[in-house]
Amino acid sequence: MIVPRPLGRLRPSGRRGEPKDAPAPDSWSRRYARVAMRLRWVVIVGWVGLLLLALYGPQPPSNGNDLASIIPQDSAAISAEIRSVDLFGYPLNSRTAVVQRDPRGLSVFVEAESVLDALAVNQSPQDPPLLGALPLTNAIPLGGPMGERNTTVLTNLFMDPRSSFVSQQRSAEQYVTLNLGRPDDHVVGITGSVPARAEQARIVAESLHTLEILTVLAIVGLVTVAFRSVVAPVLALGAAGLAYVITLDLSTVVEGFLGVAAPTELQPLLVALLLGVVTDYTIFYVTALRAQLSRTDDVDEAVELAIATYTPIVTVAGITVAAGTGALLAARSEFFASLGPAMTLAIVVGLLVSVTLVPALIAVLGPRVFWPGRLVPRKVLAFMGLRQFRRELAGSSRLMERLTERRTAAVVLAATVLVLVVASLPLASMRLGVGFTSSLPDDNPVKRATAAASAGFAPGISAPTTILIERPGLDRDLAALSAFQRDLADEPGVAAILGPAQNFTQRPLGVVLSNDGNAARMLVVLDRDPLGASAIGDLAALHDAVPGAAARAGLTGATVTFAGDTALAEGLVASTVGDLYRIAVVAVVVNLLLLVVFLRSLLAPVLLLGCSVLALAASLGLTTFVFDDPDLGNGITFYVPFAAAVLLVSLGSDYNIFGVGRVWDEAERMPMREAVIRAFPETSSAITTAGITLAVSFGMLAIIPLAPFRELGFVMVVGILIDAFVVRTLLVPCLLTLLGKTARWPAKGADDASTATTAPA
Structure with missing residues (x-):
């Protein structure tokens, strides 16, 4: 592969044994060497x-x-959560909960003891980070499609948010050990977004050495075979x-x-x-x-x-x-x-x-x-095996000759673009989720506890949403609050709502009605994984339904805000999508500028970057098709498409520099088609080896038993292989052939009518 002239002057003619296009002895690259x-x-x-x-x-x-x-600190959901604590003294839902469940039914004594254990925590100082507890049993009629009764108790534990996830998880385990050690308590485990993230970090830490070893072994094997x-x-x-x-x-x-x-x-x-x-x-x-x-x-x-x-x-x-x-x-x-x-x-x-x-x-x-x-x-x-290598090179040159015939190039280019566009179509339906719990392996204790809580209540019980309503004198309009609650409970995706409509919650004040009478709150339980794409979409629809429901109930002038993990996830996904445009513009501009400077052209960099973006879209489309199951409702982990987009576009420009730079140097002395025939076979071996190595390196991420790493590993492997074997092997050679010297616009290209140079045999 030869360096273009802006990076080092090329020898017009070389010494014996030295290629004529080698960097000149006085170039900076030779001096550096x-x-x-x-x-x-x-x-x-x-x-x-x-x-x-x-x-x-x-x-x-x-x-x-x-x-x-993870969560933007200016999130509206965090502001609503802080406001709820200021008004009521404590939140209505937590991010860590203990699950007790017996499908045959818990005795009334077990349920009562669990409630008393939680109340005891609130009445006496606790070891940090545990601050308090709030029990919820499905003996309470929440309404909605939750049919089980007296089978499950969910004890919400309130932790100091400044403490680490691991310390919060350990505190929850200590609560279980000290208060729920009786055989009849039927403790299943601990659920919530905090224990789920703690488990993710533990799984990553345990898998990291295995990942390193397997990646090293794969690289050793590939490089050994290549050389x-x-x-x-x-x-x-x-x-x-x-x-x-x-x-x-x-x-x-x-x-x-x-x-x-x-x-x-x-x-x-x-x-x-x-x-x-x-x-x-x-x-x-x-x-x-x-x-x-x-x-x-x-x-x-x-x-x-x-x-x-x-x-x-x-x-x-x-x-x-x-x-x-x-x-x-x-x-x-x-x-x-x-x-x-x-x-x-x-x-x-x-x-x-x-x-x-x-x-x-x-x-x-x-x-x-x-x-x-x-x-x-x-x-x-x-x-x-140099002789064999040369024979393979000659065979690749003959194949490239046939590929770069104008009619063949046009057909291959059209077919390749069509295939990539078709592969990109599922991208239009991609949905983003957070899915801390759903990403865990099925045998993980946090996921088992989450499943038990879902069976006893509804899937959204592990991270319910709080609706905060504020208006002066709100406690004097309980009928309107109840009507508002019943209206929202009929919205799609809502399993049940706990609030003023349940008479037992209205007194004493301080649970769903504030002591000053100017605020009320409701606990919304969704019928999907609360951090999955479907639940996030349902909550967004619930947001849209609030103004109409409030008007119908007569809650004019009330301020309604949402708090909880689903609301946080909704804001996170929205900010992520908003960041897409900023990241995309910056990444494309940066890569384009570097390609323009390197290739001394405007048209080719735009088209080459377009090829990389098309390959990226196909990769994300295939990832959506494989992993985004509408029935599960989890969607694609929110950061996967964007991390993959930045990496794949950048690495695509990387391979453009390696491969097209060689073509550009040959095009200084011969027509573009001949330059493609000469350069691509010489660079394809190295690019193929490098591409396979990089794909295997990223593909090893899939050994970590978490959904985001399977998704990220898949999209990176598919994207790199498409780039190395489809874009670099088919799309780019055909595109350059059809454009000819126009590809180098506004720089002057070689005269296509000049005498063709025979490709190396």
């Missing part, structure tokens, strides 16, 4: 020193990143592993400086990103070394040319990916704004390792990179 070779041991020792410091040096403290890293070497995979993994360790150490420092922290659940994404990207860049350097060793017996010259040829390309590619992931900083939601620095830091560290440590190691090892081949360069390449 010579410095890298001269200082190779200094570079290696320096990186090893940083690694030891990261492993054994003092560890900086990490910021907490529980709810604050028939045992040293090349060690080189790739050494660089990737060093970048990973240093990134984790630096990320804590950056988090402290910026005051944000990426959610711990997404650490596996950084593993896949770093191992995959650094391995990709190492593959390109090793490919360059193999190509140069095939041309000369001078090892130093081969190493210098390999470093000089690929360092500019790797640098621009890395900057492109880092800038693309940095587009997340444009988000207003704290979740994406905190994820952006972590991903950008990972790419920057990986890039620095790739352009410094990898060249230094190549300079030290030389042809030993291909061990156990014999150390004479040309014989090393003979061992690697």
Whole structure:
């Protein structure tokens, strides 16, 4: 692969054994290569020193990143929740609850004891973070389709929100141990969004080492097969592993400086990103070394040319990916704004390792990179099957010749675009959810407790929604409040509502009616997973129904707000969709500008980026088709499409730089079709190997038994493979062929009427 002229002047003619289009001896890339070779041991020792410091040096403290890293602090639902506590002294629903259930029926004594245990918590000081408890038994007629009676008790536990998820879960477990240890209590477990997130973090932590090991083994196997070497995979993994360790150490420092922290659940994404990207860049350097060793017996010259040829390309590619992931900083939601620095830091560290440590190691090892081949360069390449490689290259060139015939190219281009558009169609029906509990494995204790609570009440009981109504003298208009409650209870998606319509709740004051008589609240239980896409849609519809219901009930002038996890999830999904436009615009503009500068063209970058966006849409469409089951109602985890979009568009530009940059250099001297025929077979092997390696790295995310990682792993694998095997192999060559020299507009292209250059045999 050859560097375009803006990144280093090209030799008009080369010395014997040196390609005529190699970077000129006085270019900055050649000077950098010579410095890298001269200082190779200094570079290696320096990186090893940083690694030891990261492993054994003092560890900086990490910021907490529980709810604050997910929910925007200006959320209307949080404001309503705070307002409810100010008016009533305590919330009506919690994020942690203990579930007791016996399908055959709980005795009245067990139900009474459970209520008394909860009241005892409220009457005496508790160990933090537990602040209070509120029992709810299905002996109470809530109305709606909840048919069971006297089978289930749900004790809502109120925790200090400043405490960690793990400490809240442990406090709930301690409550069970101290108060519900009797055999007849039939404790099923603990439910709620806080225990679910604590379980997610635990599962990620337990799966992380397995993920690392399997990813490493997969990379070793792929690189070994690609280069028939045992040293090349060690080189790739050494660089990737060093970048990973240093990134984790630096990320804590950056988090402290910026005051944000990426959610711990997404650490596996950084593993896949770093191992995959650094391995990709190492593959390109090793490919360059193999190509140069095939041309000369001078090892130093081969190493210098390999470093000089690929360092500019790797640098621009890395900057492109880092800038693309940095587009997340444009988000207003704290979740994406905190994820952006972590991903950008990972790419920057990986890039620095790739352009410094990898060249230094190549300079030290030389042809030993291909061990156990014999150390004479040309014989090393003979061992690697160079003749077979050349035969395959000639076959690829003949295939590319047929593909780039104008009529064939037009048909293939139209068919490929049609297939990608069809694959994109399910994207229009994609629904986003949060699904902390639904994402857990079926045998997880929190999910079992949630299922038990759902069976005893309704699916939404694990995270009910609070409706807060405010108006002076509201307690004197109980008939209107009851009518308002009954009207909302008939809305789709509502299983039941507990509020003033149930006479037993009206007195004493302080539960659903405030002591000053100016506020009331209702507890809404939905009939779906309360954090799934369907429930979020139902709550949005309930929002829309409130003005009409209030007018019909005569609650003129009342202010109605919503609190609870479903309301928080609704706001989170809405802010995520709003962030989509900002992130998309920034990511597209950044990637477009870098492609324009690199390719010195306007038309081609726009079309190439369009191809990447089409591939992304197809990937997300297929992900929606596979994972978004309307019957389950959970939808796609809210952050998956956007993290995948930023990564896939950036990585697509990455491969554009690797592949099309080579075509651009050939197009300086020959018609575009001939440039495509010559360049694509030469670059396809490296891009294919890199693409498969990156896809496998991200695909390993699926071993983590949580729904978001299965979704993210799937969309990344599909997206990368579509990009490498469909876009780069079919779409781009056909597009460039049909455009001809117009693709390089406004730069002047080679005259298509000029004498064609024969493709290499």
